[in-house]
Amino acid sequence: MSRKEVSKGADNYSTPGLRGVQTTSLFRAVNPELFIKPNKPVMAFGLITITLCVGYLGYLHAMKEDQQLYEAIDSDGERLMRRKASKWE
Structure with missing residues (x-):
């Protein structure tokens, strides 16, 4: 050899x-x-991006609860908070 x-x-x-x-x-x-x-700057950028995306999805999920209520006025002229009803229900 x-x-x-x-x-x-x-x-x-x-x-x-x-x-x-x-x-x-x-x-x-x-x-x-x-x-x-391995490229550390690219990994850091990817980690930050994924974290922000998951955070944004969590924010949208949290805000979804607030969107289910709306202000309605009944026949007497009083303002009421009502939950949105689905057309499928």
Whole structure:
């Protein structure tokens, strides 16, 4: 075994993840997250974005409760708060 073969084999084990393993191009195309180096600014941006989206959905859910009431005026002219009724009920 030559010196190049020994050092090449050692490099395969020193490379983290699957970047040093012999794989097919199809496997690399289907699983790029296994071979791409992590990018911390992109991960931080994604985490902030997902957090804001979930927060916004929670806000919309909380505001949905307030939208089910509306102010109505009955035949006597009094203002009443009524719950919206569905057309399907």
